[in-house]
Amino acid sequence: MKSNEFWGLLINPFRKVAGWQAFGLGLVFVGVMGLVGTLGHVAFDGALDMHLTDSLTYAQSFLYLGISLASVVLVMWLAGVMIAKQVRFIDILGTMTLAKAPFLLLAVAGLFTTAPDLTQITQNPMAVFSSVSFIVLLVLSLPVMVWSIALMYNGFKVSCGVQGSKLTLAFILGLFTAEIVSKLALYWLL
Amino acid sequence: MYYKINKIKLYINFIQILFDYFKNRLYFCRIINSTTMLPTSCPSCHAQLKVKSLTCESCSTEVTGSYDLPVLALLSDSDQQFILRFVKNSGSLKEMAAELKLSYPTVRNMLNEIISKIEAYEK
Numbered sequence: 001m002k003s004n005e006f007w008g009l010l011i012n013p014f015r016k017v018a019g020w021q022a023f024g025l026g027l028v029f030v031g032v033m034g035l036v037g038t039l040g041h042v043a044f045d046g047a048l049d050m051h052l053t054d055s056l057t058y059a060q061s062f063l064y065l066g067i068s069l070a071s072v073v074l075v076m077w078l079a080g081v082m083i084a085k086q087v088r089f090i091d092i093l094g095t096m097t098l099a100k101a102p103f104l105l106l107a108v109a110g111l112f113t114t115a116p117d118l119t120q121i122t123q124n125p126m127a128v129f130s131s132v133s134f135i136v137l138l139v140l141s142l143p144v145m146v147w148s149i150a151l152m153y154n155g156f157k158v159s160c161g162v163q164g165s166k167l168t169l170a171f172i173l174g175l176f177t178a179e180i181v182s183k184l185a186l187y188w189l190l
Numbered sequence: 191m192y193y194k195i196n197k198i199k200l201y202i203n204f205i206q207i208l209f210d211y212f213k214n215r216l217y218f219c220r221i222i223n224s225t226t227m228l229p230t231s232c233p234s235c236h237a238q239l240k241v242k243s244l245t246c247e248s249c250s251t252e253v254t255g256s257y258d259l260p261v262l263a264l265l266s267d268s269d270q271q272f273i274l275r276f277v278k279n280s281g282s283l284k285e286m287a288a289e290l291k292l293s294y295p296t297v298r299n300m301l302n303e304i305i306s307k308i309e310a311y312e313k
Contacts, residue, residue, distance in 0.1 A: 018293035086302075091295050161299040 011147075012154040013098065019090045022155075026097030030069065033100070033107045034062045040110030045186055047072045047178040048145055050106050052115040052137075060190070065100075067189060071182035072096050072175075076156055079174035083167065084160035095155025102147040106140065113137045149175070230264050238264070261311045269304050276301065 009016065017025065037044060038061040041053050045064040073096045080087035113133040120127040129135060156171050157163070232239055241257040262270065279285040287297045 014293055015296050016291065016293055018295050022293075086298065088295070158293065158295045158299065161295065161302050 011150050012158070013151075014095050014155050014158040017094075017098070018155075018158060019088070019094045022094030022098040023090065026094065026100060029101040029104050030065055030097060033104045034058070034065050036104070036107040037061050037065075037110065040107060040113065041115075042107050042110030044068060044100075044103055044107075045182075047175065047182045048148065049179075049182075050103065050141060052110065052113065052134075054115075063190065064186065067185050068182040069097060069100060071185055072152070072178040075178040075181055076152075076171075076174050079170045079177075080156065080160045083170045084162045087160055091159035092156070095159055096152060099148055099151035099155050102144045102151065105144050106137065109137050109140055227267055228259075228263055230259055261308055264311050265304065265307060269307065272300060272304060 014022065033044065035058070036042075038056050038058050041056050043051050043053050043056055043061065043064050045051060046068050049068070073093050076096055077087065077089055077092045080092055113136070114131050116127055116131045116134055120130075152175070153171055156174070157167055160167065160170075162170075230239055231237065239259065241255075241259060243252055243254045244257075245252050262273065265273070275286060275289065276283075279289065283294060283297050283301065287294045290297060
């Protein structure tokens with residue numbers, strides 16, 4: 001495989017994989033994320049959120065993941081229906097599930113991270129810098145989030161078959177709405 | 191002195207002729223190599239070409255006129271190949287996706303692009 005092709009696949013695998021295949025592959029990543037996240041006390045509680053918690057059960061971890069993923073899929077599907085003629089639900093479901101895959105890196109990083117004490121941070125905000133592993137996790141979270149957003153955008157683009165400002169606007173609005181919906185859903189359901 | 195300048199001019203002209211010769215030769219080679227594909231746009235101004243004459247190879251009868259190219263002929267080679275493959279696969283995008291090793295929505299988007307090109311040509 002050529003280098004360009006490899007990087008292209010990392011950013012847009014949906015040219016080759018979509019629908020049920022992407023959903024199956026994405027479920028594997030999400031499943032491992034749920035397991036590793038629980039062990040590392042990393043909760044993926046939002047469309048693009050990740051938080052370190054003191055305690056996290058397997059049920060909570062998977063509920064957070066499930067609700068946030070469902071919010072993204074539903075909102076993006078509705079956004080897709082509004083801007084495109086032919087959007088298959090399975091394509092949105094598959095691409096959005098697989099777009100969560102980069103967060104597995106944060107789940108793994110969470111295993112080696114010690115969260116700084118909250119009471120210490122409120123007294124002295126500079127206490128955040130006392131934990132090197134926490135800083136590493138913070139720094140890592142930015143490229144992971146960018147990668148995930150790029151995957152979501154490409155997944156949305158391939159699924160809808162629309163280009164230009166209409167696509168970008170629908171995606172940005174969809175992403176913000178999904179984040180709000182996931183937060184509200186988590187607040188009401190848990 | 192005058193004789194020398196003329197001689198240099200002669201050499202320059204000769205080099206120029208040689209250069210033009212190879213340039214033209216290269217140009218015609220390109221044209222000959224591209225004869226496998228029907229040209230659809232003017233190489234000079236990129237306007238759409240028309241068919242001026244048709245010849246019968248068996249009796250050399252020549253028909254002259256101004257005929258529009260069929261819409262399918264206006265499409266690029268890759269688009270024509272896509273349509274051929276689409277027909278051969280009985281219009282199944284799922285089978286096409288498997289054959290091209292691409293995802294279903296990608297192939298559907300390729301088809302949609304060709305449809306919009308055809309619609310634009312038909313206008």
